[in-house]
Amino acid sequence: MANHESTYVPKTAIERWMDSRLPIIRFGADYLSLPTPKNLNYWYTFGAILTLCLATQIVTGIVLAMHYTPNTELAFASVERIMRDVNGGWLIRYVHSNGASMFFIAVYIHMLRGLYYGSYKAPREMIWIVGCVIFFLLIATAFLGYVLPWGQMSYWGAEVITNLIGAVPLVGEPILIWLRGGPAIDNATLNRFFSLHYLLPFAIAGCVVLHLWALHHAGQNNPVGILIPKDRMAKDTVPFHPYYTVKDGFAVILFLIMFATFVFFMPNVLGHADNYIQANPLQTPAHIVPEWYLLPFYAILRAIPDKFGGVVAMFGAIAVLFVLPWLDTSKVRSMRYRPTMKVFFVIFVVNAFILGWCGAQLPDAPVVPGMPSFTLFDGELNSFLWLTRLATLYYFAFFVVLMPLMGLRETPLPVPQSISEPVLPGGGAPMAAGAPAQAEKQG
Amino acid sequence: MTAFWNKTVLKSLAPALAALGLIVAAQPAAAEGKGGPLHPHNPGFSFEGPFGTFDQGQLQRGYKVYREVCAACHSMSLLSFRTLGEKHGPFWDPHYPNPNDNPYVKALAAEVQVADIDSETGEPLQRPATTADRFPSPYPNATAAAAANGGAAPPDLSVMAKARHSGASYIYSLLTGYRNPPANLQIRQGQYYNAYMPGDLTPFVPEGAKVPPGGFIAMPPPLRANQVTYDDGTAATVEQMSKDVAAFIAWGTEPRQIERKQTGFGVLIFLVLFAGLTYLSYRRIWRNVAH
Numbered sequence: 001m002a003n004h005e006s007t008y009v010p011k012t013a014i015e016r017w018m019d020s021r022l023p024i025i026r027f028g029a030d031y032l033s034l035p036t037p038k039n040l041n042y043w044y045t046f047g048a049i050l051t052l053c054l055a056t057q058i059v060t061g062i063v064l065a066m067h068y069t070p071n072t073e074l075a076f077a078s079v080e081r082i083m084r085d086v087n088g089g090w091l092i093r094y095v096h097s098n099g100a101s102m103f104f105i106a107v108y109i110h111m112l113r114g115l116y117y118g119s120y121k122a123p124r125e126m127i128w129i130v131g132c133v134i135f136f137l138l139i140a141t142a143f144l145g146y147v148l149p150w151g152q153m154s155y156w157g158a159e160v161i162t163n164l165i166g167a168v169p170l171v172g173e174p175i176l177i178w179l180r181g182g183p184a185i186d187n188a189t190l191n192r193f194f195s196l197h198y199l200l201p202f203a204i205a206g207c208v209v210l211h212l213w214a215l216h217h218a219g220q221n222n223p224v225g226i227l228i229p230k231d232r233m234a235k236d237t238v239p240f241h242p243y244y245t246v247k248d249g250f251a252v253i254l255f256l257i258m259f260a261t262f263v264f265f266m267p268n269v270l271g272h273a274d275n276y277i278q279a280n281p282l283q284t285p286a287h288i289v290p291e292w293y294l295l296p297f298y299a300i301l302r303a304i305p306d307k308f309g310g311v312v313a314m315f316g317a318i319a320v321l322f323v324l325p326w327l328d329t330s331k332v333r334s335m336r337y338r339p340t341m342k343v344f345f346v347i348f349v350v351n352a353f354i355l356g357w358c359g360a361q362l363p364d365a366p367v368v369p370g371m372p373s374f375t376l377f378d379g380e381l382n383s384f385l386w387l388t389r390l391a392t393l394y395y396f397a398f399f400v401v402l403m404p405l406m407g408l409r410e411t412p413l414p415v416p417q418s419i420s421e422p423v424l425p426g427g428g429a430p431m432a433a434g435a436p437a438q439a440e441k442q443g
Numbered sequence: 444m445t446a447f448w449n450k451t452v453l454k455s456l457a458p459a460l461a462a463l464g465l466i467v468a469a470q471p472a473a474a475e476g477k478g479g480p481l482h483p484h485n486p487g488f489s490f491e492g493p494f495g496t497f498d499q500g501q502l503q504r505g506y507k508v509y510r511e512v513c514a515a516c517h518s519m520s521l522l523s524f525r526t527l528g529e530k531h532g533p534f535w536d537p538h539y540p541n542p543n544d545n546p547y548v549k550a551l552a553a554e555v556q557v558a559d560i561d562s563e564t565g566e567p568l569q570r571p572a573t574t575a576d577r578f579p580s581p582y583p584n585a586t587a588a589a590a591a592n593g594g595a596a597p598p599d600l601s602v603m604a605k606a607r608h609s610g611a612s613y614i615y616s617l618l619t620g621y622r623n624p625p626a627n628l629q630i631r632q633g634q635y636y637n638a639y640m641p642g643d644l645t646p647f648v649p650e651g652a653k654v655p656p657g658g659f660i661a662m663p664p665p666l667r668a669n670q671v672t673y674d675d676g677t678a679a680t681v682e683q684m685s686k687d688v689a690a691f692i693a694w695g696t697e698p699r700q701i702e703r704k705q706t707g708f709g710v711l712i713f714l715v716l717f718a719g720l721t722y723l724s725y726r727r728i729w730r731n732v733a734h
Binding site: 038077080081083090091094201242243246247249250252253255257260261263264265267268273274276277278286372420 | 608704718723
């Protein structure tokens with residue numbers, strides 16, 4: 001891991017020649033032989049799944065860009081032309097549009113896994129922070145991409161989100177005009193959004209390299225959450241290849257089965273029907289909502305009565321993730337040994353779904369129809385406005401209050417000395433190669 | 444402290460989650476009697492579900508309804524005549540894998556006049572369409588369409604089944620949803636009452652009166668019985684024509700959808716087999732590692 005000794009021996013003359021000039025084969029070989037904790041469960045396969053998502057989006061996106069026309073008059077029809085007249089175009093476009101949703105499903109699970117097992121704690125802060133940068137870029141890329149088909153939700157979503165910049169005091173208005181390329185969302189906006197939507201994925205790819213570099217330098221976390229002592233490296237780790245290439249590969253294929261089910265049998269269920277209506281700046285849709293993966297943040301935006309306050313809260317909801325390594329005071333990484341925090345974690349996940357649900361509703365709508373209610377400040381108590389505020393409060397309290405407080409207050413369960421201990425009582429006696437099959441324990 | 448939290452927090456969490464479930468379950472019931480459109484009625488389409496395919500006779504009837512009724516006001520500008528002869532389409536004929544050779548498609552195109560310019564003089568002219576032409580629009584531009592229809596342009600129907608929730612069922616329901624309005628409903632000039640049209644009629648009934656479902660639509664009831672003479676002898680009831688044209692629009696919205704579902708089966712079968720093999724490899728590689 002951190003100081004993983006290279007075991008690569010160049011065998012052929014070409015390899016030796018290459019090794020003394022550009023040791024790229026050694027780099028690849030070292031990567032594959034990287035000692036990896038042997039107790040990683042399926043929650044740890046989402047890194048590989050995300051790599052696949054990024055590659056899929058870039059490849060399908062490059063092909064789509066060959067056929068797409070970034071012009072307000074032509075964009076909508078050009079996307080439909082891809083679906084009808086380009087060979088295999090329907091497949092490429094549906095993979096790309098559903099791929100965005102798949103990317104977010106995977107990234108949310110990946111982040112929650114990191115949160116649960118304390119993967120952000122020392123010495124892995126930079127892995128987490130670079131990951132947060134990737135997440136932010138991912139949101140930006142998804143938002144920019146959603147504008148490109150130039151449907152009603154594309155246009156009005158862009159209108160709502162760019163307007164947020166205008167809420168910034170003093171400089172907001174000029175920045176807004178500069179970003180849009182004019183006083184309103186128009187052809188100039190669509191063109192720059194297309195340009196940036198093509199650029200940002202490569203920035204993400206660059207950050208992924210940094211993310212992996214930091215990961216391989218600091219060493220992989222594991223469900224037990226302990227650092228593997230040097231003397232236990234041989235017992236507690238396995239080479240990345242073939243052990244994790246096959247496990248990640250299996251998980252990737254299961255993920256692809258879900259992905260394919262959406263692409264081939266329900267390609268439009270994750271989107272909004274209004275986005276198949278061409279953008280019309282003169283007709284506001286009855287209900288402007290972002291894609292499902294941004295609903296929790298949209299809910300937080302609307303929870304604050306002040307527009308600028310809402311913008312601060314929405315960006316704050318992402319910004320707070322960056323400082324998470326310093327908000328968590330617990331000495332124990334994995335929540336497996338933090339039973340109390342585990343409960344708050346489960347509530348956090350449920351709360352995130354509630355925020356997403358709130359984001360899709362009209363704020364004034366009652367949560368429980370027909371239930372008597374009264375007005376509290378600026379809204380009915382029995383309305384999504386107040387449910388959203390409650391959920392927003394928990395979202396921030398989880399990071400800002402519970403994380404520092406619980407680390408100091410709770411009594412964690414005893415943490416094993418080594419990662420073999422929970423599996424093999426007695427500290428994990430080394431297993432001889434070719435040990436009897438009945439001794440195995442599949443995890 | 445841990446034990447306390449485990450007991451109290453978990454125990455108090457359970458009813459909260461149960462209550463949340465009830466809230467979610469209670470949501471749809473809220474729409475009844477408070478206005479809002481009726482939930483679209485599904486007459487049962489052959490193309491639904493993972494195995495569904497189009498009924499070619501129905502698509503042909505649907506094209507006739509579109510061409511003779513809808514096309515007077517509604518464009519379908521993303522469709523080309525050649526698309527009609529593509530596989531799974533209304534006029535697909537296996538003898539003509541290239542739909543541009545299909546004599547039926549050529550004849551259908553030639554029945555329609557499209558605008559062009561004279562290649563010698565550059566003067567505008569009308570000529571019979573070819574298979575390569577798109578469906579012509581009934582109005583020269585959106586402004587003309589709006590002006591001729593009381594200010595609201597009739598929407599393009601190219602992707603209509605994707606642009607409305609419930610797709611073909613919604614189109615069918617809307618076309619059959621013109622009911623006699625309640626006597627106390629105030630209807631503005633040029634508007635029609637439709638039980639499936641999105642909207643809220645609360646402001647248009649006396650206060651306290653029951654709000655009828657649906658909303659106002661500017662399109663007059665477009666179909667009358669026997670308006671279209673079906674070539675296959677099918678009785679042209681409003682329900683039949685609505686169902687046929689809804690199926691045709693669903694096809695036109697995504698002419699590749701049958702190909703998509705059929706490809707999907709191949710892909711899923713491959714992936715499931717691949718997953719099985721990979722799982723066996725995984726078991727074999729990890730067989731000597733306790734983890």
